Amino acid sequence: MKRSKLSQILAGVLVNAIYEMKNYPIVLISTIISPLSLLLVITFVSSGALFGTAIEGGLIMIFFSSGIALQSDLSHLKNDFKLQDMIVSSPTSSRLYMGGMALAEIVYSVPALVILIVLAGIYLHPSLLQIAILSIVLLLMFAVSVAIGFMLSTFSSDVVQSYAFSRLLSLLFATLPPVYYPITYVPSPFNYLAYLSPTTYAAEIMHSATGYLNISTNMLILDWVVLLVVCAVILFIAIRKTRWREV
Amino acid sequence: MGKLECKEITKVYQDHRKALDNVSFSVETKGIFGLIGRNGAGKTTLIRILSTELEPTSGTASIDGLDVLSQADMLREKIAIVPQEARAIRWMTPKQTVMSYLLWRGYHYKQANQLALESLKKLKIDQYANILNTRLSGGTKRKVLIATVTASEADIIFLDEPTTGLDPISRRELWDILRELGKDRFIFLTTHYLEEAEQLADHIGILQEGKLVSIGTLSELRGSSRYQYSIKLPPKAQVPLLKDSEVTTSKSGHTQIMTNEAEAFRLARLFSEQGVKFSITPVTLDDIFFHIVGQKVREENEA
Numbered sequence A: 001m002k003r004s005k006l007s008q009i010l011a012g013v014l015v016n017a018i019y020e021m022k023n024y025p026i027v028l029i030s031t032i033i034s035p036l037s038l039l040l041v042i043t044f045v046s047s048g049a050l051f052g053t054a055i056e057g058g059l060i061m062i063f064f065s066s067g068i069a070l071q072s073d074l075s076h077l078k079n080d081f082k083l084q085d086m087i088v089s090s091p092t093s094s095r096l097y098m099g100g101m102a103l104a105e106i107v108y109s110v111p112a113l114v115i116l117i118v119l120a121g122i123y124l125h126p127s128l129l130q131i132a133i134l135s136i137v138l139l140l141m142f143a144v145s146v147a148i149g150f151m152l153s154t155f156s157s158d159v160v161q162s163y164a165f166s167r168l169l170s171l172l173f174a175t176l177p178p179v180y181y182p183i184t185y186v187p188s189p190f191n192y193l194a195y196l197s198p199t200t201y202a203a204e205i206m207h208s209a210t211g212y213l214n215i216s217t218n219m220l221i222l223d224w225v226v227l228l229v230v231c232a233v234i235l236f237i238a239i240r241k242t243r244w245r246e247v
Numbered sequence B: 001m002g003k004l005e006c007k008e009i010t011k012v013y014q015d016h017r018k019a020l021d022n023v024s025f026s027v028e029t030k031g032i033f034g035l036i037g038r039n040g041a042g043k044t045t046l047i048r049i050l051s052t053e054l055e056p057t058s059g060t061a062s063i064d065g066l067d068v069l070s071q072a073d074m075l076r077e078k079i080a081i082v083p084q085e086a087r088a089i090r091w092m093t094p095k096q097t098v099m100s101y102l103l104w105r106g107y108h109y110k111q112a113n114q115l116a117l118e119s120l121k122k123l124k125i126d127q128y129a130n131i132l133n134t135r136l137s138g139g140t141k142r143k144v145l146i147a148t149v150t151a152s153e154a155d156i157i158f159l160d161e162p163t164t165g166l167d168p169i170s171r172r173e174l175w176d177i178l179r180e181l182g183k184d185r186f187i188f189l190t191t192h193y194l195e196e197a198e199q200l201a202d203h204i205g206i207l208q209e210g211k212l213v214s215i216g217t218l219s220e221l222r223g224s225s226r227y228q229y230s231i232k233l234p235p236k237a238q239v240p241l242l243k244d245s246e247v248t249t250s251k252s253g254h255t256q257i258m259t260n261e262a263e264a265f266r267l268a269r270l271f272s273e274q275g276v277k278f279s280i281t282p283v284t285l286d287d288i289f290f291h292i293v294g295q296k297v298r299e300e301n302e303a
Ligand SMILES: Nc1ncnc2c1ncn2[C@@H]1O[C@H](COP(=O)(O)OP(=O)(O)OP(=O)(O)O)[C@@H](O)[C@H]1O
Pocket: B013, B014, B015, B017, B018, B019, B037, B038, B039, B040, B041, B042, B043, B044, B045, B046, B084
């Protein structure tokens, strides 16, 4: 029979996002709350001065957390429901399965994304170039986090499978690093620590693109290089390490 | 007619545990094949290798001419499995469960929608189509998963312990459904219920500690078993001198004599003459299984 690839991707989006949102509408609220609460805190504490960077931070958090959420969702579906076993023994390829699941994470964040994009439109008035830069950075962020998510989900250990672990990753990479505010607010030596997180580089590019941060061209180039290299390396490892059939 | 063939399949897990030891057999891919064996015998390991989820350490297997390793993609077009620990996803309804699986198999949305409803109807659970899986009873949840794979076009279906946890009536209902399915597809199932294998399976395999110790139709298993008849006597009955038989006494004092045909008829005549109450039946799969597995346990105890 002729199989529709679109259906195969749609299945992941339905199972991992739409059905859950439809059957348990309460999850909609929680997906909105976490990126927006930090935005509010930062905005109030800075008396509104950091509203712009905080919007960008919220966007980074959403895209980065998607991949991390993907990891726990994949593990959950694989280990607690044996869904992945059923899919492996079916005509679905690993790429289409993972693709649908990853897309689902974005769909899951659509309510929060809409709010942030509207705020960004009103408050930042981005030019087309700025929109392009922000979009590329966010997509790279998404790719990195999705690759980390895949990789982790194939290690089946109890630690990796727990939601506490995903929350920890989210905290370490999306909340603690200076993504909601410029890195200049972080005193030495902690700013060096911040550079251990790929989200810091993404934030630097975004903050400088919208004029909240002044950095040299060299530094900016370095940010892009680091981001691209990290993305490539993690994707490469993920593709090499991810196993569809177990051994 | 196609065949499922295993050649010298061995599986050693990463922790060096040997789950399958040189398993070879061949069965036609029609009707129902039942695999039985104790906990840890290797049933799930074998079913996962055959359904292309797990790599064997050595050996090969093919289904309808398609190799499970090198031709997995083609094989996956025609197989489907309900794994032993599969659960219906909590936040979905039965209809959403079946539909999403069909979408994954590449059906168009409308077609998936229609096939899902038909499949739920076939398993007589269409009245629950739009209730969350989490609100269904355990038996209905199991049926949802079976409806899921059987809604598809797959003509080779693996079911790892499909009736575990069902009450006797639900189990029988499911047997009827599986029997019906077995008419135009090949069903490979594992079970702990010997009666189930006896009732359903055209061919039965017995796994014992990773080795396939017996395979055939029920009558072939009976034929290859040392004893073909089982005679049961009430407590306190006098057991006469026996030839070529094995006697076991249960806790309640009932005596079971397993023996061959000639001896069985001799004993039956003797007991009738003496007016001893007794029953005589061909050996059941139960008898055969306990005989094979029990012997092994006894040998180990003696060693
Ligand atoms: N992933 C694994 N890693 C290591 N050992 C395993 C793994 N899965 C199974 N085993 C071992 O392999 C052996 C066979 O297990 P398997 O699950 O195939 O048995 P089974 O016949 O399906 O048992 P049950 O009736 O309890 O489901 C057991 O000793 C088990 O502990």
